[in-house]
Amino acid sequence: MSARPVNIVAAESITEWSAEVDVLVAGFGIAGGCAAVEAASRGARVLLLERAAVAGGTTALAGGHFYLGGGTPVQQATGHADSAEEMYKYLTSVAREPEPEKIRAYCDGSVEHFTWLESLGFEFERSYYPEKAVIQPGTEGLMYTGNEKVFPYRDQAVPAPRGHKVPVPGDTQGAALVIDLLVKRAAALEVDVWYETGVTDLIADPDGTIVGVSWRRPGETGAVRAKSVVLATGGFVMNADMVAEHVPWLAEKPFVLGTTYDDGIGLRLGLAAGGAARNMKQAFVTAPVYPPAMLLTGLVVNRDGQRFVAEDSYHARTSAFVLEQPDAAAYLIVDSEHMERPMFPLAPFIDGWETVEEMATALGIPFEALQSTLDRYNENAARGEDPDFGKSADFLAAQDTGPWAAFDLTLGKALYAGFTLGGLYTSADGEVLRENGSPIPGLYAAGAAAATLAQDGKGYSSGTQLGAGSFFGRRAGAHAASRSS
Known part of the structure; x- marks a missing residue:
């Protein structure tokens, strides 16, 4: 309009x-x-x-997430140390053109603002949801909702969960x-x-x-x-x-x-x-591939068979990188040991294949490139390392047990x-x-x-x-x- x-x-x-x-x-x-x-x-x-x-x-x-930190009562009650300074360092590191005065005001005033919000007549539940998810499925009051634990941000500020959720179950209208x-x-x-x-x-x-x-x-x-x-x-x-x-x-x-x-x-x-x-x-813009978090042990590749992002990134970060790839096309690949079906598949399941070559042919990816990427990923994952993108060891697992499956992250195929x-x-x-x-x-x-x-x-x-x-x-x-x- x-x-x-x-x-x-x-x-x-x-x-x-x-x-x-x-x-x-x-x-x-x-x-x-x-x-x-x-x-x-x-x-x-x-x-x-x-x-x-x-x-x-x-x-x-x-859904009802409020990004708050600096040592809120929920952070304290769930044992997550945080400070206005670490929150400031994180938000500055992820801002495109950071305005220090505004970020500083937001971080320094975050705990007071938490108290003010609760004074309206509700309480954030003093509980923590530890899984990698888009939003808490229940009324848990705190979870990670950004790239705090993702490379390189985890090295620029001490990670802390700051996604405070209004105590309404579900992912909308909280x-x-x-x-x-x-x-x-x-x-x-x-x-x-x-x-x-x-x-x-x-x-x-x-x-x-x-x-x-x-x-x-x-x-x-x-x-x-x-x-x-x-x-x-x-x-x-x-x-x-x-x-x-x-x-x-x-x-x-x-x-x-x-x-x-x-x-x-x-x-x-x-x-x-x-x-x-x-x-x-x-x-x-986003089309989350998780939950289930198990899928993030897989690897995301473009049409050239190349990885381009740490798969454990916050869902919108991964999606933003997908849109920069040729034809905004990308695929999440997992093996049979790490395959789970999402309850709400925003990135649709394509199919499964007995061999990597069959998968490459079906996806239109050069087989040699895909096999090389998969081999390198698997060798590093077996050592608990990702020298290419710094993916957390929590989400590193070799994808070497066929058959293999793929989910479609392509713009126009995934529901962005x-x-x-x-x-x-x-x-x-x-x-x-x-x-x-x-x-x-x-x-x-x-x-x-x-x-x-x-x-x-x-x-x-x-x-x-x-x-x-x-x-x-x-x-x-x-x-x-x-x-x-």
């Missing part, structure tokens, strides 16, 4: 204001809800506009519980919420200070004056023009993760106001899903920044509307969207509220 152009409306042209508030928040997902609640808790008069008929946005579809609690907290703080009402334009004074928004709902339009505006309207994965311009491969075959309203409205408004964007060509990671350039307090780093007075952004931690698909960790979205949503709300005092 394409979207209507946005404008910056002159304040002097507005003849009637629908309302006047201290802080106007656009979007009631995790970032917007946290911004509104934080601003209201500091005494600001807050109005929240949400285009849908209910709160939640894309957050309501999420975050909806947090949204429900934010709705209740917002009501208790007398945040005014207008549903089925979307921001259409920003309103500015002659000097460029943002002083309000224009809005629209079925059969009605208007304008709200505000001392600060927080854009928390999601990403742009549903905007065909923006996807075509910045991440065209995302439109080819993956299933996109988002709602109808992830059309980039906040990003476009921020750019129209003079803000800059970051990370626009980056997206999260993705979302955009680019957004507005912001400060650690959520201020929308110009290209020169100066803030646009009165304008903030958080969540997927902002390029918060500048990650790409290879460096993403599950839980950073909810974790950073909620954390910097609060920061934006607090700073926005300070402008009204």
